[in-house]
Amino acid sequence: MNRxxxxxxxxxxxxxxxxxxxxxxxxxxxxxxxxxxxxxxDGGGANVLAFSSGDGLVLVxxxxxxxxxxxxxxxxxxxxxxxxxxxxxxxxxxxxxxxNELFSAAGAKIIAHERTREWMSSxxxxxxxxxxxxxxxxxxxxxxxxxxxxxxQAADERIDYGYLLLAHTGGDMYVFFKNANVLxxxxxxxxxxxxxxxxxxxxxxxxxxxxxxxxxxxxNEQTRxxxxxxxxxxxxxxxxxRDMMEEVRARLFKHALQGEGAKDMLExxxxxxxxxxxxxxxxxxxxxVKGLWANHEKLDMSVIQ
Numbered sequence: 122m123n124r125x126x127x128x129x130x131x132x133x134x135x136x137x138x139x140x141x142x143x144x145x146x147x148x149x150x151x152x153x154x155x156x157x158x159x160x161x162x163d164g165g166g167a168n169v170l171a172f173s174s175g176d177g178l179v180l181v182x183x184x185x186x187x188x189x190x191x192x193x194x195x196x197x198x199x200x201x202x203x204x205x206x207x208x209x210x211x212x213x214x215x216x217x218x219x220x221n222e223l224f225s226a227a228g229a230k231i232i233a234h235e236r237t238r239e240w241m242s243s244x245x246x247x248x249x250x251x252x253x254x255x256x257x258x259x260x261x262x263x264x265x266x267x268x269x270x271x272x273x274q275a276a277d278e279r280i281d282y283g284y285l286l287l288a289h290t291g292g293d294m295y296v297f298f299k300n301a302n303v304l305x306x307x308x309x310x311x312x313x314x315x316x317x318x319x320x321x322x323x324x325x326x327x328x329x330x331x332x333x334x335x336x337x338x339x340x341n342e343q344t345r346x347x348x349x350x351x352x353x354x355x356x357x358x359x360x361x362x363r364d365m366m367e368e369v370r371a372r373l374f375k376h377a378l379q380g381e382g383a384k385d386m387l388e389x390x391x392x393x394x395x396x397x398x399x400x401x402x403x404x405x406x407x408x409x410v411k412g413l414w415a416n417h418e419k420l421d422m423s424v425i426q
Contacts, residue, residue, distance in 0.1 A: 163192075189219075244256050249408075278298055325412025
C-alpha cells in the first residue's frame with residue numbers, strides 16, 4: 122500500500138461510520154428529529170409529534186398512559202424545557218390522549234374534532250373488551266373543537282388541520298405542518314398494527330379509503346406522513362397502504378352483497394394474497410362487516426331489497 126492509498130483509507134474510516142453516528146444522534150433522548158424544529162417522540166410506543174416554535178411547543182397526540190415522564194424528558198432534550206402551548210388529539214383513544222391532563226394542567230389548549238370531545242366526555246361500551254369505559258376527566262378533554270378544517274400559525278410554520286371522516290373512529294383528524302411538509306394522521310395510517318375500524322363510533326372501510334385519498338391530495342411526493350404507531354412513512358408507502366385498503370374494500374363489498382358475514386369472508390380467503398398479513402384477521406373482519414352493514418345503503422340497493 123502506498124502513501125496515497127494509506128491516506129485515503131484513513132480518511133474513509135470516519136466517513137463509513139457517519140450514517141450510524143447521525144442515526145444515533147437523531148434517535149437520542151427518546152426522540153427522532155425530522156427537521157431542526159420537528160421531532161417524533163416516543164410516547165409509550167405511540168408517536169407524539171413535537172414542533173418547537175422557539176416560544177413554545179405544539180404537539181400532535183400526547184402518548185399512552187403512564188408515559189408522561191418519558192415524554193416530558195424527551196421534550197426537554199429536544200426543546201430545552203419549552204412549554205407546550207398547543208396539543209392536537211388525532212382521535213379519542215387513550216393511547217393517543219393518555220397524557221392530556223399533564224399538558225392541560227400546564228396551560229396547553231387541546232384541539233380536536235367535536236366528535237372526539239363527545240367520546241372523551243361520555244361513558245361508552247367497548248364491545249371487543251366487553252366492558253364500559255368511563256368518561257375522561259374534564260382536564261383531559263379538548264378545549265377547542267372544530268368541525269371541518271382549521272389553521273394556526275406557530276412562528277414561521279403554518280399548521281393546517283382537518284377532519285378525516287369516519288376513517289378510524291368517529292372523529293379523526295390530520296395535522297399538516299406545511300412548511301416542513303410533515304403530515305400527522307394518527308391511526309389512519311397503520312404500517313405497524315392492523316388497520317382498525319372503530320365501528321361503534323361510525324368508522325367503516327369505505328370512509329377509511331376516502332380519508333386516505335384526502336391525505337394523498339394534501340401533500341406531494343416529498344411529504345412525510347406520521348402514523349400513530351411505527352416509522353414515519355413516505356407518500357409512496359402511504360399510497361401503497363391506501364391501495365391495499367381499496368382492494369380489501371372492494372372484496373368486502375362483493376362478499377357483503379352475497380350476504381356473507383365475517384366468518385364466511387375469512388373462510389373464503391378475503392384477506393389472502395395481500396401485501397400485508399393481519400395479526401388478528403377475525404377482529405378486523407368483524408369490525409369491518411359491522412361497519413359495512415351500518416352503511417349498507419352505500420354498497421348496492423340489492424343489499425336491502
